[in-house]
Amino acid sequence: xxxxxxxxxxxxxxxxxxxxxxxxxxxxxxxxxxxxxxxxxxxxxxxxxxxxxxxxxxxxxxxxxxxxxxxxxxxxxxxxxxxxxxxxxxxxxxxxxx
Numbered sequence: 001x002x003x004x005x006x007x008x009x010x011x012x013x014x015x016x017x018x019x020x021x022x023x024x025x026x027x028x029x030x031x032x033x034x035x036x037x038x039x040x041x042x043x044x045x046x047x048x049x050x051x052x053x054x055x056x057x058x059x060x061x062x063x064x065x066x067x068x069x070x071x072x073x074x075x076x077x078x079x080x081x082x083x084x085x086x087x088x089x090x091x092x093x094x095x096x097x098x
Contacts (some may be wrong), residue, residue: 013080015080016042016077016080018040019076019077019080020035020038020077021035022069023035023038023073023074023077024036026070026073027067027070031070032056034074035043035052036090037050038050038051038077038081042081042083043084043085045085046083047081047085048081048082051074051077051078051081052056053074054066054074054079055074055078062090
């Protein structure tokens, strides 16, 4: 896992880094792509939307789902991201973001 691409705000938070590293290394690195995408977009609306798409499947036909340990890591990461980045509740709040 290449942490050189991670935003500074993320690298300064050890607990979040540890969660992302655990996700990236789980099952022999099977989830590294997910971990990297979350890390690189951390703190943005794109990251929020991506995490939500992992948790709530809106594709036709559904998908298999994650093993319990991975689902729990994604849930913890989602919780931490919401503490850092709360999406706007209305169209006018959008102007306050970055």
